[in-house]
Amino acid sequence: MSAAPDFRPEPAPDELSSQEARATFAAVLRRAEQGHTTVVTNHGRRVAAIVPVDVADYIEQIETEYLLRAAREAKADPEPSIPLAEVARELGF
Structure with missing residues (x-):
């Protein structure tokens, strides 16, 4: 088994509302490709994460x-x- 990837959290992962995530989806995907996590909220509640x-x-x-x-x-x-x-x-x- 290979060594575990380094998943140390970012200092402050981006949080976007579902509307913001939808409007900037291509940019959110690019960030995931670069190793960043984006948390998606719905009415202020964290409901999903787009991860690498x-x-x-x-x-x-x-x-x-x-x-x-x-x-x-x-x-x-x-x-x-x-x-x-x-x-x-x-x-x-």
Whole structure:
């Protein structure tokens, strides 16, 4: 596995309203290509971030590794499993 990319946060990542992000989308994409993150807000609430693709790829890699590890641990667990149909019935589905 290669070394983790350096994702130290910028001093103050740009925050744009969804309207501003829409109006300047090409510039926001250029900033992402240059390694900058842009946070998008909706009515003042932070709702999304446009990040460089290597950041997204790295997060996806970490998620995959976590899920694989969790699956291996669950498979190795000697406790008997409960069938999904039984769980659904107990929850009223």
